[in-house]
Amino acid sequence: MSNLISKLGILPELQSFSLFEGFTDQQIELLCKDVTVKVTRHKESLFQFKEQAEHFYIILSGAYKLTRPTPNGEDSILHFAHTGDVIAAFIMAQPQPIYPITAISMGPSRALKIHRSNYIENWKNNGDLIFKIQNLLSTRMTSMQNQRALSKSPLQAKIASLLIDLIDKQPTTVDKITIPIPLTRKEIADSVGASVESIIRIMSEWSKKGLITTEDQNITIIKTDKIIELMNADY
Amino acid sequence: MSNLISKLGILPELQSFSLFEGFTDQQIELLCKDVTVKVTRHKESLFQFKEQAEHFYIILSGAYKLTRPTPNGEDSILHFAHTGDVIAAFIMAQPQPIYPITAISMGPSRALKIHRSNYIENWKNNGDLIFKIQNLLSTRMTSMQNQRALSKSPLQAKIASLLIDLIDKQPTTVDKITIPIPLTRKEIADSVGASVESIIRIMSEWSKKGLITTEDQNITIIKTDKIIELMNADY
DNA sequence: CGTAGCCTTGAAGGTGATCAATGTTTGTGG
């Protein structure tokens, strides 16, 4: 018995994830049997698009962007995965899974690397766990569909939608919400399918109007209501 | 015991679906306990976006388009669901599920309507079945991601990609593949996020060049290789 | 101190949307 998660000292972290809510320590120990903690540095990738998929991951800390190469050789960002997210789990169901995306670390991050065989042996027949994963996935899918519905909307609406989507967090404070992930303009561009320059032009405009502020790469939304208005703006 | 599927006479159909591959008649009977067959006419909807989701569906015959309203009041088409597809199954995992899409019948169609409680009682703990559903879903998701990666590509590439995606069928005959679903130009437009006029202009061009032909609403791809080339065309 | 990555601004040009008008097919009710 190697690599017990209690030995790795990550049990407290795992317990805090909604994924393992209601599970006993022993159950978690079984589900995370023979795992390793993969530490990645900025821009380092967890796995590559089209690689053979032997493992899936749970994000322990930091964040990863899930990307896909485009015909132009650029990258399209499909999702930002945070702490507690599960990546590439649902493709484990395939007989010969291939990663449909690349996972790139944003800043230093840590992820739990779990082998496919574990998914098939221990995760597959755990109905409650599968449900949790399906919930995570359906949330992600709904968010993708929301974006899709904006394809004919002006670029402003797409950016607004992205920002709002990234703060599914506390609506506690009425104003001044900071986006939990530092984002470059290029990353925003790759998320909404636009050019960097266009992003800059629109966000500069917003800064001037006092809707947002950005310091370093942290974006703070000052007037949330105005941003939400822009989401539905019909030009 | 009402509504046995053997009584409804749809067992042979169900057996032919990859979803139930390897299951015994008794198992299928249990999984489809207390179901009804919903017959829909052209443009009739199975369920509506934002409705309370009490049921999920298996398509018996025909096809449905899965749509989502856009801010402009139009509809964005997210997926074309064929015979054998399962719809809205994975949102059953949520405590209070809401349909994230609308399902609209394309021509006369039939679908098996299954209650949520059945999913929780009989489907949830059937690991093999869950895997099949996850496979269906991951295929759909990958296809959505493919489309997403084309967001900066010219409209031609998007249309080409859509058409190719709709013939995941037999690569048997080298040429002349007819798309299994009759599509209006508007539906194509709503799928790729463009205007009807633009679709028409491009497809007329293709017709003139002899790449495709359309009669009624059935599109036949004549020169598949040329269409595939257009998918990656960088203007 | 130079390179690399990110941010910014300006000018020109193109793809595709919008608007408008008309033809064609389908379906429905008198």
Place this chain on the structure above:
DNA sequence: CCACAAACATTGATCACCTTCAAGGCTACG
């Protein structure tokens, strides 16, 4: 069975949003 409405297809002209290209400034890091 015809007439009218509704849905779909088509073509042209105009215009705006966004991309592309080009050039430059800023900061961090080896």
